[in-house]
Amino acid sequence: xxxxxxxxxxxxxxxxxxxxxxxxxxxxxxxxxxxxxxxxxxxxxxxxxxxxxxxxxxxxxxxxxxxxxxxxxxxxxxxxxxxxxxxxxxxxxxxxxxxxxxxxxxxxxxxxxxxxxxxxxxxxxxxxxxxxxxxxxxxxxxxx
Numbered sequence: 001x002x003x004x005x006x007x008x009x010x011x012x013x014x015x016x017x018x019x020x021x022x023x024x025x026x027x028x029x030x031x032x033x034x035x036x037x038x039x040x041x042x043x044x045x046x047x048x049x050x051x052x053x054x055x056x057x058x059x060x061x062x063x064x065x066x067x068x069x070x071x072x073x074x075x076x077x078x079x080x081x082x083x084x085x086x087x088x089x090x091x092x093x094x095x096x097x098x099x100x101x102x103x104x105x106x107x108x109x110x111x112x113x114x115x116x117x118x119x120x121x122x123x124x125x126x127x128x129x130x131x132x133x134x135x136x137x138x139x140x141x142x143x144x
Contacts, residue, residue: 010081010085011079011080011081011085013088014081014085015088017091018052018088018091019045019048019049021088022109022113022116023041023042024041025108026042026043026044026045026109027041029044029105032104032106044108047109047112048091048113050113051116051120052084052091052116052120053120054117054120055118055121055124056080056083056087056121056123058120058121059124060077060124063075075127075128077124078131079127080127081127082126082127082128082130083123085123086119087119087123088116089119090115090116090117090118090119090120090122090123091112091115091116093115093119094111094119095115097115098110
């Protein structure tokens, strides 16, 4: 049965992790206000995902702006591993920082959104170097 279900790559894992963190932040924040709720997971996921996409766009825009300003061709992202990994790490760190700095743990979704935005923007800048490093690491992995 394992051969029928492909193993997700790092981009899929990071995307699903970003959604999970946004959803958990939405549920926890909604539960603090209204009691235990599950319907606040979807808005948390979508807002975090929107922040990640806007951050990735901003990072690629700044990267292309600097590259064309220096006289090089603009970078056209093909694999986009860097910004998805950055969005996952950023949403995780942003949520943790919001939990640590808030007295009652409020606005967790805001921390997740801002963290995903900043992480994706910073992850988009070295995007062209991330995928070759990941593929080299995957080649050196022992056979399962």
